[in-house]
Amino acid sequence: MQTHYIWQYIPLVLQILVALAMAGGMVAASFFIGKHKRTKVKLGAYECGMDPVGDARGRFSVKFYMVAMLFILFDVEAVFIMPWAVIYRQLHTITGQRLFGFWEMVVYLGFVAVGLFYVWKKGILDWTNTSSRGDL
Amino acid sequence: MIHLSAFQIFLLLTVLKIAVVLVITLTAVAYTVLLERKVLGRMQNRWGPSRVGPFGLLQPLADGIKLFLKEDLMPLAVERPLFVAAPVIALACALISISMVPFGAETTYQGVDLFQIANINVGLLIILGVTSIGVYGIALSGWSSNNKYSLFGSLRSTAQVISYELALGLSLVGVILRAGSLSLRDIVNSQSAHGARSWNIFGGLQIVGFFIYLMAAYAETNRSPFDLPEAESELVAGYHTEYSSMKFAMFFMAEYANMITVACVATLLFFGGASSPFGHLTDHLFATGFIHAVLPIFWFVFKVFSFILLYIWVRATLPRFRYDQLMGFGWKFLLPLAMVNILATALVLAFRS
Amino acid sequence: MQIALFTIFGLLAVIAALNMLLQRHPINSALSLVVVMMSLAVLYWSLGAEFLAAAQIIVYAGAVMVLFVFVVMLLNAGEEQRTKGSKIASIAGFPGAAAIFCLLTFIFLKNRAALGNTQLSGLYNGAESNLTRIAHALFTNLLLPFEVTSVLVLVAILGAVVLARKEL
Numbered sequence: 001m002q003t004h005y006i007w008q009y010i011p012l013v014l015q016i017l018v019a020l021a022m023a024g025g026m027v028a029a030s031f032f033i034g035k036h037k038r039t040k041v042k043l044g045a046y047e048c049g050m051d052p053v054g055d056a057r058g059r060f061s062v063k064f065y066m067v068a069m070l071f072i073l074f075d076v077e078a079v080f081i082m083p084w085a086v087i088y089r090q091l092h093t094i095t096g097q098r099l100f101g102f103w104e105m106v107v108y109l110g111f112v113a114v115g116l117f118y119v120w121k122k123g124i125l126d127w128t129n130t131s132s133r134g135d136l
Numbered sequence: 137m138i139h140l141s142a143f144q145i146f147l148l149l150t151v152l153k154i155a156v157v158l159v160i161t162l163t164a165v166a167y168t169v170l171l172e173r174k175v176l177g178r179m180q181n182r183w184g185p186s187r188v189g190p191f192g193l194l195q196p197l198a199d200g201i202k203l204f205l206k207e208d209l210m211p212l213a214v215e216r217p218l219f220v221a222a223p224v225i226a227l228a229c230a231l232i233s234i235s236m237v238p239f240g241a242e243t244t245y246q247g248v249d250l251f252q253i254a255n256i257n258v259g260l261l262i263i264l265g266v267t268s269i270g271v272y273g274i275a276l277s278g279w280s281s282n283n284k285y286s287l288f289g290s291l292r293s294t295a296q297v298i299s300y301e302l303a304l305g306l307s308l309v310g311v312i313l314r315a316g317s318l319s320l321r322d323i324v325n326s327q328s329a330h331g332a333r334s335w336n337i338f339g340g341l342q343i344v345g346f347f348i349y350l351m352a353a354y355a356e357t358n359r360s361p362f363d364l365p366e367a368e369s370e371l372v373a374g375y376h377t378e379y380s381s382m383k384f385a386m387f388f389m390a391e392y393a394n395m396i397t398v399a400c401v402a403t404l405l406f407f408g409g410a411s412s413p414f415g416h417l418t419d420h421l422f423a424t425g426f427i428h429a430v431l432p433i434f435w436f437v438f439k440v441f442s443f444i445l446l447y448i449w450v451r452a453t454l455p456r457f458r459y460d461q462l463m464g465f466g467w468k469f470l471l472p473l474a475m476v477n478i479l480a481t482a483l484v485l486a487f488r489s
Numbered sequence: 490m491q492i493a494l495f496t497i498f499g500l501l502a503v504i505a506a507l508n509m510l511l512q513r514h515p516i517n518s519a520l521s522l523v524v525v526m527m528s529l530a531v532l533y534w535s536l537g538a539e540f541l542a543a544a545q546i547i548v549y550a551g552a553v554m555v556l557f558v559f560v561v562m563l564l565n566a567g568e569e570q571r572t573k574g575s576k577i578a579s580i581a582g583f584p585g586a587a588a589i590f591c592l593l594t595f596i597f598l599k600n601r602a603a604l605g606n607t608q609l610s611g612l613y614n615g616a617e618s619n620l621t622r623i624a625h626a627l628f629t630n631l632l633l634p635f636e637v638t639s640v641l642v643l644v645a646i647l648g649a650v651v652l653a654r655k656e657l
Binding site for chain 3: 005006009060062064065066068069070071072073074075076077079080082083084086087090091094095101104107108109110111112114115116118119122124
Binding site: 215218256257258261262264265268269271272275276279287291294298318 | 516520523539540543544546547550551552555558559562563618619620
C-alpha cells in the first residue's frame with residue numbers, strides 16, 4: 001500500500017509527545033501531591049546513615065572510557081551492516097555473483113575482527129587486576 | 137454522520153491506538169510487577185503479595201497510590217534540572233519503542249492499520265536508536281544525584297548497556313538478512329508462510345542469534361543475572377538511590393516497560409510475531425470476522441507472556457554475574473559469536489535462494 | 490511544512506550550538522550537543538533520508554555523545570574558568586568563519602540546479618525505499634569506500650588503545 005512518507009511518522013511523533021507528556025506529568029503530579037517536610041538530614045546525600053564524606057565527583061578507571069570508545073567504533077560498524085543486510089538477498093541478482101555480498105562482509109568484518117582481537121590481546125577487555133597486563 | 141477526511145480519520149485512529157496501547161502497556165507493567173512478586177514468591181516457597189484484594193490483585197494499585205503520596209525529595213547536592221530530566225528520559229524512551237510493535241495481523245480499517253501504531257521503513261533502527269537514547273536516563277540520574285552509590289551504579293549500568301547494545305544490534309542482522317527489510321511488519325510477514333516452521337528461530341536458523349539477543353536483552357534491561365547496577369548488597373539501589381516518590385517509580389516502570397518491549401521484539405523477530413504456530417492449518421476453523429482478527433493478538437500476548445515468565449524464572453534461578461565476567465561475556469563471547477552468526481546466516485541464505 | 494520544519498529545527502540546532510559554547514558546565518555543553526545532533530537528524534529526515542536520520546540518532550546522539558558525557562563524568566570536569574580568549578582567535582576566527590560561510594553559500598547557490606530538490610509532500614513509500622537505494626549504491630558502486638571504513642574503524646581502535654595507555 002502506498003502511504004505518504006509523513007503519514008508513517010506522524011504516529012511516532014505523537015507517541016513521543018504523549019510519552020514525554022506522561023513522564024513529565026508524573027514528575028509534576030508527584031511533586032504536587034506528596035507533602036514536603038524538609039529537614040537537613042533528609043536532604044543530605046544518602047550514605048547508609050553516615051554523614052556523607054566528600055562528594056561523588058571522583059575520577060574513575062580509564063576502562064570505562066575505553067568501553068565507550070570501543071562502543072562508538074563497533075556501533076558505526078553495526079549501522080553499516082544494517083543496509084547490507086537489507087539488500088543482501090538482491091545483491092546476487094544485481095551483481096550476478098552468488099557470493100559477492102558474502103565476501104564483501106567477510107572483508108569488512110575481518111578488519112573489525114582484527115581490531116577486536118587486538119583489543120582483546122592488549123587486555124583492555126579484562127576487568128580483573130590480576131589478568132590485566134599493566135598497559136592500562 | 138459527520139464526514140471526515142482520510143487524514144482526520146487517520147489522526148483520530150492513531151490517537152485512539154496510542155491511548156489504548158499506552159493504557160494496556162502501563163497496566164501490563166503494573167501486573168508484571170505483581171506477577172514477578174507472586175511467581176518469585178512461589179518459587180521460594182512463600183506466598184507473595186496476597187492481602188490487597190483477591191489473590192493480591194489490587195497490590196499494584198495500592199503501590200501506585202502509595203508512591204504518588206510519598207514525599208518527593210530533592211536532596212540538596214543534586215543538579216536539579218538533570219535530576220528531574222533523568223527519570224523523564226528513562227520512562228519516555230521506554231514507552232516510545234512500543235509504538236513500532238505490530239501486535240496483531242494486518243487489519244486495515246479505512247486504510248489505517250489497526251494493530252500497529254507506526255509502521256516505519258526503518259522501524260528496527262528506531263527501536264535501537266530509542267534504546268541508545270535511553271542510556272542518558274541512567275547516566276544522568278547517577279551523575280546528577282551526586283551520591284557515590286548512584287554514580288557507581290550508573291557507571292556500571294551505562295558501560296553494561298552500551299556493551300550489550302552491540303551484541304543486541306548484531307544479533308538482529310540475521311533476521312534482517314532473511315526479511316530484507318527493517319520494517320517490523322515485513323519481518324513478521326517473512327515468517328508467516330508455514331507457521332512455526334518458518335519462524336526465524338527454527339526455519340530461519342536464527343537459534344544462535346536468538347540466544348545472543350536474549351542474553352543481550354537481559355543485560356540491556358538490567359535484569360538478573362545482569363542486575364549489577366542495582367546490586368543491593370553493595371550499591372544500595374544503584375542509580376536510583378536518591379530518587380523517591382514517583383520519580384523512583386518511573387525508573388521502576390521504565391525497567392518493566394523495557395522488559396515488555398524487549399519481549400515484544402523477541403516475539404516479533406524470532407517467533408513470528410502475531411502469527412499462529414499452526415500456520416494456515418487452522419484458518420478454516422475461524423475463517424470469519426472477529427475471531428480471525430483477534431486470534432493473532434492472543435498468540436502475540438501468549439508469546440510475550442511466556443517471555444516475561446522466562447525473565448522471572450531466570451531471576452529466581454541464576455546468581456548475579458561478577459563485573460569482569462559480565463564485560464568479558466559481552467565483549468569476548470557474544471560479540472564475536474554475533475559476527476560469526478551473521479556470516480553463517482549470509483552463507484546459508486546465499487546457497488538457499 | 491518542509492520550510493516550517495527546516496526553520497524550527499535549523500534554529501534549534503543553531504541555538505543549541507550557541508548554548509553549547511556559552512554553557513560553563515561541560516555536561517550542559519555535551520547535552521546541548523545532543524540537541525544539535527537530534528535537530529540535524531530531523532533535518533535529514535525532512536529531506537527524505539530516514540535511514541540517515543536513524544543512523545545519526547544511533548551513532549551521534551547515542552554513541553558519540555554517550556562517550557562525551559561519560560568522559561566528562563569520569564574526568565570530574567567542573568565549571569570552566571572564564572578566560573578572556575586569545576587575540577588570534579578573535580582576529581582570525583571571525584573573518585575565517587565569515588569567509589567559510591560566504592564560500593559555502595556561494596557554492597550552494599551556484600550549483601542550486603545540480604543539487605536537486607526534495608518535496609516532503611511528494612514522497613511516498615513505494616516498493617523501493619530510501620534505505621534500499623542507499624544500500625544499493627553503497628554495496629555496488631561505492632564498495633571501496635565502504636570497505637575502507639572498516640580500515641578506518643581499525644585505525645580508530647588502535648588510536649583509542651594508544652591514547653588510553655599509561656605511558657606514551
